[in-house]
Amino acid sequence: MVEKSEIRRRVSQSFKNMDEAVYLRSSAALHKHLKSSELWERAQVIGITVATNQEVATMPLILSALQEGKRVALPAVDKGGHMLHFYFIDDLTDIQTGFAGIKEPRRANEKQVNSDDIDLLIVPGFAFTNDGYRIGYGGGYYDRFLANWNGITCSFVFPFQTNIAFPVEEHDIPVQYLVCEDGLRKC
Template identity: 40%
Template sequence: MIEKEKIRNEVILMLQSFSETEKKSIEQTLYTNLFASKFWKKANLIGITLSKGFEWSTMPIIKRAWQEGKKVSVPRSIHASRELHFYQIEQFSQVKVGYFDIKEPIVEQTKRIHKEDIELMLVPGVAFTKKGYRIGFGGGYYDRFLRDYLNPTLSLLHSKQIVAKIPIETHDVPVDYLITERGIFSTAVTEQKE
């Protein structure tokens, strides 16, 4: 999908153009909007990635979850089947750098969490439409995971990451809510998950 690749690269360049100060300021607003949401308040067990590079940092979210007594599960990619398995971490020493420089849970030190036990899923992505369709990092791991995931899904992004349209494939699964620096928005597609 050449068009997807083009959109992905353009948005990544835009994200990399934020200064460190701008990025931190945007992140603070995203965190504030997330922590004020009913989804965050209701969830006792969250699913979240370990961010890197230009991505919005998820470390403060994980730390806040621990402070509030929430459980945190992070994904491990199973490359042969392109699946995600989530494991509960209680400290950052329980993760290591795996494939593609992605931080993943150390399986021997953590407990696998069943999909239906994760009460809120924070889904990473690069570009999004207002209907919650996203361009991630390729591979379709999250789309496979989300196909039969029934709890709320949301993504943190800057409003500049919202694009008019992206090529949608049959296996693509939209997220339910977008949290931007301007607030939290429902994606019209799955309004019934309230």
Template identity: 40%
Template sequence: MTAKATLREQILTELQKMDRATYEQRSRAIAEQLFQEEIWKKATTIGITIARFPEIATRAIIERAWQDGKTVAIPETNNKSKAMKFRVYKESDELCKKALGLYEPLESAVVVQKNDLDLLIVPGVLFRTDGYRIGFGAGFYDRYLMDYQGATISLCYREQITADFMPEPHDLPVQKLVIENNLK
């Protein structure tokens, strides 16, 4: 197992010990921090995943985006090509459950061009304070970020911050971290 895989497994194991009430409360608090960010306020089209426990819950963020009149786009992944694209997600849209239990848009949903995404909320498992991250291991976001020109932000629990890994040449940092309780 690689060092990244070991770190990923350790933090996910730790986070999975969180009870549901604590998880929901902590996720709400981080979402409220996000809503105060200028990068959030200015964005009109947001790329975001449908999170799974123990990832920071994204449902309230998506609902707030809709309330604020923002366009929400969620990723559709292709496991064979390892490519990812974002499709518009509206309140009434159905989702399909894909590999790894991820919920993704139907193929009938409108594709959002990469340069039309103002803000991409990039998921991750571990983060350095300079924005480098360890993702979930498939590399979808690393490939997507290579030529993405919009703003990038990641949401993280305080225990997801570490200095225990070195970025690899293909890794790209996010521009901003929203760390639980505004820790830096």
């Protein structure tokens, strides 16, 4: 079986090989699947990251959520505690560029989110098994977060990110839904 690190490298390369127009169009198709689902309709508070160009795009979805009057919560990384803390953003001026170019929410006290208030969490990841097990950036941040969280989780995946076999570890936590080319798939 292929190592997690090798899978991260391969998926990352597949994103780099993708034509930008195709990338944007394919991302939009996945957004459309989610937005026409009950998961989206019912969610008042969406937890989401600003994707890098090596993940399915998320910015258009963040803008849709804000336009529809949903509340949008972005994670900030607490390196010392190896934890994620979410903050609400009201508009794009609440997003700043942090370590390694990663987009983060402005960490204002009054914008702190109680994570139990998040209804739907869009979980980032490089690669997924058909059961929703995922390979993330390798920090274990989402595995730790999801270990103590009970909301609904989903991830966006392009075809080269799914149906990938890798050694699942005891601490790995799967997502509940994958949003793929052909629609929402319950894991």
